[in-house]
Amino acid sequence: MDISKIFEHGSLIPKSAIPLYNQIASALAENIKSSILPAGTKLPPERELAALLSVSRTTAINAYRQLEEQGLISTRVGSGTYVADLAPPIQPSSPTVPWSQLFTPSLNTQSSSILRELIASTSAEGIIPLAAGMPDPALYPLIHFNRLFSQLSAHLNGADLGHIPTEGYVPLRRILAARLTKKGYNVTPDNTMIVSGSQQGLYLITKVFLEPGDYVIVESPTYLGAIQMFSAANARLLSLPASGRLPLDILEDYLIRYRPKLLYIMPTFQNPNGRVIPIEERHELLKLAAKHRLVIVEDDPYGELYYGEQPPLSLKALDPYGGVIGLGTFSKMLFPGLRTGWVTAPETVINRFALEKQYIDLHSSNLSQKLLYDYLTEDLLDDHLVSVRTEYKRRRDLVASALKRYCSPHLTFTLPTGGFYFWCTLNNGILTRQLLHEAAKTGVSFVPGEAFYADASGARELRLCFVTHPEEKLLEGVKRLGKALHVLGNNKISSHTRPSVTPII
Amino acid sequence: MDISKIFEHGSLIPKSAIPLYNQIASALAENIKSSILPAGTKLPPERELAALLSVSRTTAINAYRQLEEQGLISTRVGSGTYVADLAPPIQPSSPTVPWSQLFTPSLNTQSSSILRELIASTSAEGIIPLAAGMPDPALYPLIHFNRLFSQLSAHLNGADLGHIPTEGYVPLRRILAARLTKKGYNVTPDNTMIVSGSQQGLYLITKVFLEPGDYVIVESPTYLGAIQMFSAANARLLSLPASGRLPLDILEDYLIRYRPKLLYIMPTFQNPNGRVIPIEERHELLKLAAKHRLVIVEDDPYGELYYGEQPPLSLKALDPYGGVIGLGTFSKMLFPGLRTGWVTAPETVINRFALEKQYIDLHSSNLSQKLLYDYLTEDLLDDHLVSVRTEYKRRRDLVASALKRYCSPHLTFTLPTGGFYFWCTLNNGILTRQLLHEAAKTGVSFVPGEAFYADASGARELRLCFVTHPEEKLLEGVKRLGKALHVLGNNKISSHTRPSVTPII
Incomplete structure (x- = not known):
């Protein structure tokens, strides 16, 4: 191809802050990388390039030198300058690295x-x-979020979009703890951690509590994401029937026989079966759990989505022994794209979760957390x-x-x-x-x-x-x-x- | 307290879609949960409540019944109705659950x-x-992001804020792969996965490749987050000096002696020492890696932040054997609050990463991904x-x-x-x-x-x-x-x- 075409339309700007040789090298580099100038193409000698572009010979030499350092061209003494052979394309059908042999074992359940x-x-x-x-996407409160974003970016402190603490944006933790307190929870902001969806809360719980072979009690039926998560951690699952009266006899038998690490339960509008555990049974469950120091993970994504009377207080709110870890999320109340949920737990537990979360993603999305904070501050959620x-x-x-x-x-x-x-x-x-x-x-x-x-x-x-x-x-x-x-x-x-x-x- | 104060200012709306008894119960519930009506408070008898609020006795009965079901009040026959004893506050100084004994072991390096x-x-x-x-927060392109958000929410399809694939928002993967192709990478959207910051990419690599006791080669010095991550996975670290010529003799010795799982390397503007590996040494490194089928993790957060000539092509771009996994991020080029990075790898590897990521957070923030897509589409990044x-x-x-x-x-x-x-x-x-x-x-x-x-x-x-x-x-x-x-x-x-x-x- 005619190399001068690359430099048409006055693409070289003589008085730019970027040196001319740099501009020339960049333009050539782009064409080489995208194979417009394919490997093996002979480039004009420096003197010729200089004449072609009306630049000094030093400029042409420097441009070629830079491309050579980038590995894009090579100069063969006595022969000329050529576009270098970049990496040959990978043949996906014949991988040279035996990837699957290198992977750690993973559970491939159905x-x-x-x-x-x-x-x-x-x-x-x-x-x-x-x-x-x-x-329903049609019900997402996008008008409010749009307005909040505009307001936000108007008074946005740059630091708001830098790094924030792993445990979450502090004002959001504060307003969320206050909201939960109104619902009977006995929590401070230090007991309240922001996670990337309650899915991540479940992940952290699994990472922090479960070793292979540990027993976990789950309801039967229960949330399929929980079954997958616990199974992937090689935990052994004990099933607790989720219909009718809470079978405390079976539960106590499990507690004595297997000393399980956790009970994972959705007491309110259970997924999938919609069951709500009545208040007396909640108290009985907590009494039994306290006796055996059982850790209860209470997942409550739907508690505020009731279509008749308000449901009973959550286990976390009624918890007399500090053994309940609460999971919540904005995904069902607002929309999943916020990727924002929370965990409530004693501070010791939150600290340990934060250490783990730090490895996973440093912290959850600031943008979502700021927006949610503003949304809650304006009292729009209710x-x-x-x-x-x-x-x-x-x-x-x-x-x-x-x-x-x-x-x-x-x-x-x-x-x-x-x-x-x-x-x-x-x-x-x-x-x-x-x-x-x-x-x-x-x-x-x-x-x-x-x-x-x-x-x-x-x-x-x-x-x-x-x-x-x-x-x-x-x-x-x-x-x-x-x-x-x-x-x-x-x-x-x-x-x-x-x-x-x-x-x- | 005088209970009628709770219902001042016409807070009961007779013609609302919400039944009156429900409104009464909600107002009382809020005051009980937030301890304005403390445990043990005697509530007026149903007949009195009805008179006080000018409602029917059935309404008063229903309101109390609802509060009882929620566990907020209890009726003692012949004595009256009282605010129930909610959970006693947890004494943080005397935890009843021995949390730290329940935790999985964790590495507490200095x-x-x-x-x-x-x-x-x-x-x-x-x-x-x-x-x-x-x-620098003062340089964040917030004006653009603000405008993009407004535009976005105007034509926002609700589904955009629902769930998206674990591997990332498809249009973003597409435009990112195109951008990388321009930089010499041989990748398709299927080779390009969005993660919550390159930190999460590193986490996924660790999860998928490293078992306790595995060897990993790191530069010395290197990114401290990588040292922490690999150490937390109980990998054994082999140090490769990061100054002067790339010590290929030491590297080959490691490869033969320890058969390490990975080499983690930042060839361009190394963190912390700024070193750039010259093009010939990159080729030599790749040749040696291909010979030993070594998996290279190339972390490249700074490649586009050069202050003189463009740096050489990345290892991923030069890779002749398909063994390089690339890590990138928008955190350094734009701002960390986007929490958006990417991994480039063969499809087999991406698929396995997605299986792991699904457990961690289902997918990364849609909001950030949509915004970045629009930002890249308008060609604003360059x-x-x-x-x-x-x-x-x-x-x-x-x-x-x-x-x-x-x-x-x-x-x-x-x-x-x-x-x-x-x-x-x-x-x-x-x-x-x-x-x-x-x-x-x-x-x-x-x-x-x-x-x-x-x-x-x-x-x-x-x-x-x-x-x-x-x-x-x-x-x-x-x-x-x-x-x-x-x-x-x-x-x-x-x-x-x-x-x-x-x-x-």
Whole structure:
């Protein structure tokens, strides 16, 4: 190619602060790196380059010298200057480093990528996704966040966007602790740590408390992310039934027999089954836990999303022995993209979490933390909660009546009093896996029950999220589910009612 | 207290969508939780409450029933209704859970919290901090980011603030891969993963490659965060001198003798010593690495912050065998609060990193990623880099001449050609620890050399950051350092020149 084309349009600026040889070298470098000047291209001799660009010969020499130092050209004495051979492209099909042999062992459970797939599935074409537990994007309070960002950047102290403490932006910790205190929590800012989503809180808990072989009690069913996390840490899971009365006898048996490290529990609007543990059972649980010095991890993402009466006080608020670690998040109340959650725990525990978190990411996003601080300072969260509660309640009721209308008698459920989900049971011998297959055809998705069990249970259960979409889309989703159910149901029924064939004898 | 005060100012709204009993219960709950109505307070009987608030008796009954379910009040038959005893406050001095016995073992090296302290030290009163490696907040391109945020939220698709793939926001990965390709990297978006700061990249590498007892080669001195990370994973560190010619003989000896898992290296504007590995040595290093299938982790936060000629192509760009993992970040080029860095690696490795990252935080901040995407799309980064390079170069030259003027002959250094730091050596028998002590009195901070060594070296070295402050503050910092040095230097010299005492015989 004609090298002078690179320098067309007055791209060299003689009076710039950047020396001319530098400008020449940069322009050539860009063309070499992007292979516009491919390896082996012969470049004009220095004298010629100088003439071509109307610069001094020293300038041309310096430009070439710089490119040579960068490894972009090479000069062969007596032959000339050539574009150097850069690295040959990697052949992905023939890796020269045996990567997988170098990896540390990892757990590849069947469910290990379900979370990622759930996230991916929300964008699948033509499917109404009732799977992922996401608030409705149309309800995100973006107008406020936009305004807050403008205000923020107007009075932004540069240091606000530098590094902040690992435990979180101090004003946010302060206002959050005050908010939690209003909800009966006995916490100070020192007991309150900001994390990158409650997922990270769970990660820190796992890192700090669990060694391979340790026992952890989980509800059955429970949040699938927790099952994955504990399994990946090679913990052994003990299941506590999550329906009906809290089985304290089973729990005490576990405590005596296995001395478990943790109980992971969602007492309020449990994910997936919506159960709320009544106040007396909370007190009984705490009494038993105190007796055995059991550490309780209370995950509470949905506590403020109730559609009737306020739920009972949290375990963390009632905690008489200081053994409850609380997990909270703004992802369900506001939107997941904030990536901001919190952990409440005694200071000793927070300090240890901070040491671990420091390695992971130094600290969570300042931008989100500042914005949330301003949002809470303006006292906007409670108004937002009032409005989403009203809207989600409407959607819950709509989905409930649609499920009755379109999915009976093959599907039954209990009405959730808060949270995001219907936890449904399939009847008439229909299996969730069959339904998943059939529903993909009619165009609706959900989470199969198996995902929420550490064992192989859940074959006839499924979770539907009722908050993500506007009413008509939800209605259409339930209709499609009903269509899939009736295809399966009719098959079952017809096979049941098929007249028996009398063998010819 | 008079309970009617709680309901002053028309706080009950009869025609609200929220039932009256609910409103009454909520108001009482708030006052109970925040102890305005302390435990044991006798509440008015239902009939009296109804009269007081001009509501029906059913409403009063329902309000109390709700509070009882929440565990906030208790009714003693024949005696009345009382505010319940909430959890007694935790006595921090007498923890009932033996937390530290429950923790997994952790490495408590001397340096394990230096990073956190560095971050904290930047806010110490009256001290000019030349310690932390931070860009100057006054140069953050906030005007652009503010405008981009406004634009963003105007056309924001709610899904943008929902969940995104663990590997990062796809458009950002795409534009970043294109940018890196221009710099000679042979990468696609699938080879490029977004992480929460390059710190998290280092964490993922450690998680995925290192088991206790594994060998890792690090430069000596090197980035202290890397020493901490590898030590915390119980890896064994092998030191490669980071000054002068790359000691390939030592490296090969290590490779044969210890079969190390990784070489962690900063070939360009090394932190702390500023060294740039010349192009021929890069090729030689890669040749040796390819021969032994050594995995190289190339950390390159400063490559675009050069104050003279462009540095040579990165190892990742020159990599002939696909064994280099690249780490990059926007923290030094733009600002740390973005918490956004990247890893470049073969797809197999990226996939494994994503599996690990999923547990840690699902994905990095969407807000930062969207903003960065828009910033890069508008092609603003290169202009910003031109302007910070010019400014930082000026500061470097100012600090260099101030160091010569105020700190000679006790301190010597080599002029860095890029990056953020002066790496200085103390002469005349002065120790860094003494200087640190003395400098705290004169009001300036720096990082003592020891922090950058895995062994006990560095007793006479120190790192100064020359970019964070405007010129006059930098000048004052160096003057204060000089003052501290001369106090120590004079003591030393006087002790040297003290006339020897002739013993009386």
